[in-house]
Amino acid sequence: MKKISFKFAISLLMTSLLVSCSDNTSTTLNNLDAQTASIQSAQTNKKREAKYNIKLKVKNRLEATDLISHGLDLSGSGNGGNFDAYATQKQIDYAKSKNINISNAKNAIATNAGLPTGYHTVSQVLDMVKGMATKNPSIASFIDIGDSWEKTTGKSPNNDIWALVLSGKNVNPKTKSTAVFISGMHSRELLPVEINLKLMDYLISNYGKDPQVTNYIDTREIVFIPIANIDGRIAVEKGESMWRKNRHIDSNYDGIDLNRNFDGHWNFEGVNPLTPELKDLQSQLSEKNSEIYSGPNAFSEPETQTLNNFFKDKNVTVMMDMHAYGNMLLYPPGYDTSAKSDPTTVKVAKYMAGKNGYKTGTSLEILYATCGTSKDWGFDKHKAISFTMEMGDDSDGFRPPFTKVEETWAKNKVGLTYLVSIADNPVQRVK
């Protein structure tokens, strides 16, 4: 930890030398678009406080964690202490009271924008994936693996969670290893769904042509979950551009952050000692209006239950959950300074970073503390090589122009394919 704090201090020093010292703290937010509340209530009859897209600058990781603990929804890599944030006026006032440097976002995200041109809708994504399976019946199947919250409640009868499963002729069902690629868990993060489509298409269309790809599919199982949070993604398409959680919305709840709802040190369970910093964060995880509300218990949500049940008896060796943004590759544990990361995972991260240039580390080391995420579950439950990848530059945000898809795929094609290549036996493959 000492080394990390030192590094962070150096990067802050560098940044403070480079960045001009203009005082933005007095910026008023009255001129920002505050349509959010009314638009959101149109779909859910839920009254919410208006939120604003802002940029802020923290002095260190603890300060970032404190803001998150006070409800600010931070995104981006935090390079030089700079984050994007989505926050209510009250939360902004809290940050100001802590002398945090705040400025308006240059490109405030429109709250009713639908999808940017080029991005595929849920129905287009599912049609494409289904099409891939239909055209390649000997190696691919398109499977309904479970239901979303809105399906379980009858509100949206078609909202199933779908998987594309690739596995070829030589896969022994008893000993097969499974590589998992998840996207769309946080509904506002658009790039990962497109990258997951690219990966599926690349592997399927090279089957029988590229001997290596053919061998991967013939000898292991590769499972893609293109849209893990279908209700949330549909809400984004209908106009709630900043929606992150699932749509478990009723008199008690206002959505649950699926990527805090996994049984992997959920709510810092088993973390000892719980520092004051983590205790504060724990109370925010239990705050129902929070963007990181982790639910009443681990796997309380049908979406996370679906993933847990589907993979329960599989030999999952690789778990990649694709998110946006910040060009980071995060591995477990995200919650504990004393626990060590799996050495094979660290080696894989280094290899991938050599290809995509992303920053690697645990979220605690390079971002802020996390728990109950898919990557924690991937490691805790399956002992898999388990990652959260944050795709896209800080300037990309959640909704980069569609041209970014090709660029991001070009950066990540080798690394993602590498994960497939080691999935049969990571420890042996990764020297």
Ligand SMILES: [Zn+2]
């Ligand atoms: Zn995310």
